[in-house]
Amino acid sequence: MKITATAVALFLWALGSAFAVSPQDSCVTCHSALEGKQAEPARLFAADVHRQVGLGCADCHGGDPKDESMNAMSRAKGFRGAPKKAQVPEFCARCHADIAYMRRFNPKLRVDQLSQYLTSVHGKRLKQGDTKVAACVDCHGVHNMLPASDTRSPVHPTNVASTCARCHADAEHMKGYKTPTDQVARYLKSVHAEMLAQGDTAAPTCSTCHGNHGATPPGVTSVANVCGTCHVFFEQLFVKSPHQAAFARMGLPGCVECHSNHEIVKPADDWVGVGAKAVCVNCHAVGDKGYAAAQKMAGDLARLKTFLGRAEEILGTAERSGMGVSGPKVELTNAHEALVKARVNVHSFNEPEVRKLTEQGVDIAQKAYQAGVVALRERDVRRKGLGISLIFIVLAVSGLYLKIRQIESGSRT
Amino acid sequence: MASLYRQILNWLDERFGAGAVEDFLRHKTVPIHRHTIWYYFGGMTLFLFVIQVLTGILLLLYYRPTPDDAFESVQHIMTQVRFGWLIRSVHSWSANLMIFTAFVHMFSVYFLKGYRKPRELTWITGMLLFFVLLGFGFSGYLLPWNTLAFFATKVGTEMAGAIPVLGKWLLVFLRGGEEVTGATLTRFFGFHVAVLPGLATVLLAMHLLLVQHLGMSVPPGVERATAEGRATARVMPFFPNFLLRDIIGWYVALGVLGALAAIFPWELGTKADLFAPAPAGIRPEWYFLFMFQTLKLLPARIFFLEGELVGLLGFSLAAAIWVVVPFLDYRAGFGRVTRFFTGLGIFALGFIVAMSFLALW
Numbered sequence: 001m002k003i004t005a006t007a008v009a010l011f012l013w014a015l016g017s018a019f020a021v022s023p024q025d026s027c028v029t030c031h032s033a034l035e036g037k038q039a040e041p042a043r044l045f046a047a048d049v050h051r052q053v054g055l056g057c058a059d060c061h062g063g064d065p066k067d068e069s070m071n072a073m074s075r076a077k078g079f080r081g082a083p084k085k086a087q088v089p090e091f092c093a094r095c096h097a098d099i100a101y102m103r104r105f106n107p108k109l110r111v112d113q114l115s116q117y118l119t120s121v122h123g124k125r126l127k128q129g130d131t132k133v134a135a136c137v138d139c140h141g142v143h144n145m146l147p148a149s150d151t152r153s154p155v156h157p158t159n160v161a162s163t164c165a166r167c168h169a170d171a172e173h174m175k176g177y178k179t180p181t182d183q184v185a186r187y188l189k190s191v192h193a194e195m196l197a198q199g200d201t202a203a204p205t206c207s208t209c210h211g212n213h214g215a216t217p218p219g220v221t222s223v224a225n226v227c228g229t230c231h232v233f234f235e236q237l238f239v240k241s242p243h244q245a246a247f248a249r250m251g252l253p254g255c256v257e258c259h260s261n262h263e264i265v266k267p268a269d270d271w272v273g274v275g276a277k278a279v280c281v282n283c284h285a286v287g288d289k290g291y292a293a294a295q296k297m298a299g300d301l302a303r304l305k306t307f308l309g310r311a312e313e314i315l316g317t318a319e320r321s322g323m324g325v326s327g328p329k330v331e332l333t334n335a336h337e338a339l340v341k342a343r344v345n346v347h348s349f350n351e352p353e354v355r356k357l358t359e360q361g362v363d364i365a366q367k368a369y370q371a372g373v374v375a376l377r378e379r380d381v382r383r384k385g386l387g388i389s390l391i392f393i394v395l396a397v398s399g400l401y402l403k404i405r406q407i408e409s410g411s412r413t
Numbered sequence: 414m415a416s417l418y419r420q421i422l423n424w425l426d427e428r429f430g431a432g433a434v435e436d437f438l439r440h441k442t443v444p445i446h447r448h449t450i451w452y453y454f455g456g457m458t459l460f461l462f463v464i465q466v467l468t469g470i471l472l473l474l475y476y477r478p479t480p481d482d483a484f485e486s487v488q489h490i491m492t493q494v495r496f497g498w499l500i501r502s503v504h505s506w507s508a509n510l511m512i513f514t515a516f517v518h519m520f521s522v523y524f525l526k527g528y529r530k531p532r533e534l535t536w537i538t539g540m541l542l543f544f545v546l547l548g549f550g551f552s553g554y555l556l557p558w559n560t561l562a563f564f565a566t567k568v569g570t571e572m573a574g575a576i577p578v579l580g581k582w583l584l585v586f587l588r589g590g591e592e593v594t595g596a597t598l599t600r601f602f603g604f605h606v607a608v609l610p611g612l613a614t615v616l617l618a619m620h621l622l623l624v625q626h627l628g629m630s631v632p633p634g635v636e637r638a639t640a641e642g643r644a645t646a647r648v649m650p651f652f653p654n655f656l657l658r659d660i661i662g663w664y665v666a667l668g669v670l671g672a673l674a675a676i677f678p679w680e681l682g683t684k685a686d687l688f689a690p691a692p693a694g695i696r697p698e699w700y701f702l703f704m705f706q707t708l709k710l711l712p713a714r715i716f717f718l719e720g721e722l723v724g725l726l727g728f729s730l731a732a733a734i735w736v737v738v739p740f741l742d743y744r745a746g747f748g749r750v751t752r753f754f755t756g757l758g759i760f761a762l763g764f765i766v767a768m769s770f771l772a773l774w
Contacts, residue, residue, distance in 0.1 A: 382498075386672055393665075408654065
């Protein structure tokens, strides 16, 4: 009986705790009763990530949320009010640069945002008194901040470009700076934006190349490194290539020189070579070694593609004729792989290396083509076999018909 | 030569009375009238069944009924085994032609009232054989373990699962578990090469014995015309006249099968992936299309029952009526043709054709 009573008491206590009303926050109570701009913080804060981890207005703005009088916002109660734009980074950094404090909420969260920010163009300009530049709240929002992993957050990968565009695509806002305002429009035409739009959040957006808190345009010499964080093989080949030193000497940014920066479209094979769309001829002219190498590399790629096309065509014909060519088709994927490798190796600008790979692909494609020839021959054999067997069937049917006639004419007479 | 044949026959006659068989064949006749053509479809179905048995045995030499090997073994048969492509394609095409000829045979017997007294059991064994053939088709479809077959089996067994009371048990029994897995493949293989052939052998033996015992049915119209003196009863000897005609039909079927196998070898598709989403355009074999389309067209709820359940109950009831039609249309046994049952047959045939075309549209 005693045990039952204790259990009931414990249960009621647990129930009471679960449904206990949190102590009233006077900031929220008063600001909710206000109108317009002054009511907004209380309204927005309900969904804010800080609110979700149990922080209140006073944790940033100071004051006493238990005091229901105006005295709650007195200096004596530690009220700090809203920071001025120039003070925002340090205002946020009081907590976000404090390892011990941040560890209580998320041990994985970085605490170097302020130090990074101070190295960025935004941070440096803010220090110089330019309050038009972005500080924390310009990108993350105020009172309705969400984790970057939340798709509604302005700093979620899918929203970063439009967040940056709020300032960087605004010609009026950017007046007085040397920065162009078409970067986002150009980025949106890129293969990176296309992949991101398809839901691939690993695809790069502005902050992937420029950094987020330490946002700065990559320098001429570091472009390849930036691209190389994702395109590792391309970078490795490029830094070993003769172009690396030549570009550095001429002050040309590596990858960007051929692929552009923001409007990075899907590359095509005709970029290599000396044709109308070739980028090699931007620097190389008839007679120089690079021109000849570009011409040969384009020839190597074209040769492999021709062999691949032939093999695909004949295997397709064989397959449509009902022949089983799944084996050679699987083999042919290795030739496609060789083409991909050769395209990557173009970045070594080493023609013999490219040729080695394309010739491997040509060998495979030729074997697949031969398999297609054999399959078509087999198809013809089958059809001839069918023709011959049909002749025998017709003969047998005719013989049977005549036999029936013979039997039945005999029985009639 | 003739004396050697006579000697062998005498030898057999002394041991099990083979002479009686010869005597039976010598005296067996087939009626001749304007509907005689329909008599050939039973023999044609039997011929295609024999083709199925023979090609099936050959396929068994190489086929491996496991999820890891099934697809590859059929691929091996199609590409590496000498004439494997021919055997597999003939097996697949012949299965479809056999079901088609079985449909024709069934409806011709129905419309010519071949189920009349005393042939009720011939009809019932024929109907059961027809269900066994559909079972062969359903179980065999999964055996290559390709994507289309995998998902069609999933949908098909789900339908069985919707049957009240027994549904859940039936689904688990068919699948060998809750889902279509390797266990389903092994089970279907067992049905296809052991259970159904056993049933088919018994039913076929009964069906053929009944056909031989009772002879071919003459349609009531022809019977009436003969009785009224408007036509004369003509017959032809079964052996060799009818049999030779049968053989002509079998040769033609063989030629058609060969041509289909050589020009349109049966496709294998892609290997089934248990975790892949269902591709678009999943549908069963053509002979199940009318049911598939009907269930698709039914509303989600009909009164207080699920639409699918109503459809399945409807088909079950229709099949039951179809099986016992000789007892329902007992007046036909006295030569009286009831328009209702002829109309029912026309409706059933029209419904099957219309729904199948609608599904293919």
